[in-house]
Amino acid sequence: MGASVVTAVGSGIGLYYLEKNSAHANMEADGLHPPSYPFPQKKLFGTFDHASIRRGFQVFKEVCSACHSLDLVYWRNLVGVAYSEDEVRVMAEEFEYTDGPNDNGEMFERPGKLTDPIPRPYANEEAARAANAGALPPDLSLITKARHGGVDYIYALLTGYCDPPAGVEIREGLNYNPYFPGGSIAMAQNIFDGVVEFEDGTPNTASQITKDVVTFLNWAAEPELDDRKKIGTKAILLFSILTAISLWVKRNRWHTLKSRKIAFNPPSNWKKPNGPPSTKH
Amino acid sequence: MVGGFTRSLSSFVYRNFFKKESVYFTTVVASGVAFSITFNTMFDRYWDRKTAGTKWEDIKGDYVAN
Numbered sequence: 001m002g003a004s005v006v007t008a009v010g011s012g013i014g015l016y017y018l019e020k021n022s023a024h025a026n027m028e029a030d031g032l033h034p035p036s037y038p039f040p041q042k043k044l045f046g047t048f049d050h051a052s053i054r055r056g057f058q059v060f061k062e063v064c065s066a067c068h069s070l071d072l073v074y075w076r077n078l079v080g081v082a083y084s085e086d087e088v089r090v091m092a093e094e095f096e097y098t099d100g101p102n103d104n105g106e107m108f109e110r111p112g113k114l115t116d117p118i119p120r121p122y123a124n125e126e127a128a129r130a131a132n133a134g135a136l137p138p139d140l141s142l143i144t145k146a147r148h149g150g151v152d153y154i155y156a157l158l159t160g161y162c163d164p165p166a167g168v169e170i171r172e173g174l175n176y177n178p179y180f181p182g183g184s185i186a187m188a189q190n191i192f193d194g195v196v197e198f199e200d201g202t203p204n205t206a207s208q209i210t211k212d213v214v215t216f217l218n219w220a221a222e223p224e225l226d227d228r229k230k231i232g233t234k235a236i237l238l239f240s241i242l243t244a245i246s247l248w249v250k251r252n253r254w255h256t257l258k259s260r261k262i263a264f265n266p267p268s269n270w271k272k273p274n275g276p277p278s279t280k281h
Numbered sequence: 282m283v284g285g286f287t288r289s290l291s292s293f294v295y296r297n298f299f300k301k302e303s304v305y306f307t308t309v310v311a312s313g314v315a316f317s318i319t320f321n322t323m324f325d326r327y328w329d330r331k332t333a334g335t336k337w338e339d340i341k342g343d344y345v346a347n
Contacts, residue, residue, distance in 0.1 A: 040335070049335045081337055084345045200343070226336070230328055237324070 031181040034149050034156035039211075041218060042151065045233055047226045048219055051200065054082035056216025059196050059209055061091075064140065067132065067187075069120040072141035073220050076114040081219070088114060095119045133173050135186030144214070145221045151214050153179065158210045161189040 040046045057078065060070070075092040079085045092112035097119070100107035112119070121137075122128040129136050144150050156179045164176035164183070174184040191213070193206050202208060219225070298308045333339060 045331075047332050047335060050337045051335070051340050054340075084341060087344060226332075233328070234321075234324055238320075 028178075028183045029181055031153075031183075032156075032160075032178040034152040034179055037152050037155050037211075039151050039215065039218070041215070041225055045229055047229055049215065050082055052212045052215040053219045055198050055200070055202060055212040056214070056219075057082055058198070059191075059213040060140075060216055062196050063190055064213065065118070065121060067121055067128070067137040069122070069137075069139045070118040070141050070220060071120065071139050073118050074114075075112065075116055075118065077223065079114070081223070082216075085114070092116060132186065137187065140217055140220065142221045144218045151218050154217060155210055155214045157185075158189075158191055158214070159207060 036042075041048050060068075075088050078088050083091070092114060095112040095116075096109045097112050097116050098107050099110050102108055122131060125136055138146075144154060147153050149156075157177060160177050160179045161175060162178070164170050168176065168183065170176045170184050174186055175188050176183055177185045191206050191209050194204050195206075196204055196209055198204055202212075222228075297304070299305055329336075
């Protein structure tokens, strides 16, 4: 029996290892697996670095918002997270929003308010595709949750542009990126050393810029992360204590029953049976 | 001490807190409230110490004109 268990478990482990480390001719279609970067919010009890979120929003505004929308994030979402209310008001007022109709039935333009969404670069998908040679820059509000690999994938993608290996032809207009499934991505590299100047003096290397914008995008997709981890830690702590108490109370209430002894005092006219029944057949 | 032979702390607790349902219920609710306040205050202080320097509250001093 031991040999069959070992065979079953061993082959299970072996097949799992082979599946995880499989090599096949079409691995380019999956995209290169990104490494695991030490983002603080990835740890079990880790939370966001809000200074990084602030820098990341600056990067998004100056570099990414030219092509990518962030429809699900509103100016008010930034208040108390990366900017003060006054700062956000000033930033929102830089943009024009269509509002109305007014009393004459006309739509009019007005400066942005806290309740407005982060402005879109293109009015609709068709305009976006027309301006980008047929490719649609995806909305980035949920991108770290919407891509396998999450923050690691986005970081690797943004920093992973390189020359294609020998023999690989990339169509005119596309760029080679090993992390992108298929290898040919429409977006060119946009993040280089010094492309953004940080107001808090953080050195603006390409990796720092990418790290900050990825942290910002992670916040945009999971704004509740800080609270979720805090409440979750409290819950784990409380439920562990309550479980320990429950186990003790159960064993305490049951111990009389579990340690009782049953004694058999035969009556005086008890006829002893013929002995224990035979087990041999 | 309350009248009656107090054999132990558990006897005292039983006679004064567990026998009458009204007292029992009040004790449970009151200790729940007290535990909740204490636990939350202590945990929040620990959590704020653990995440010091990363939250908006920690960096807003540089950006808010007070």
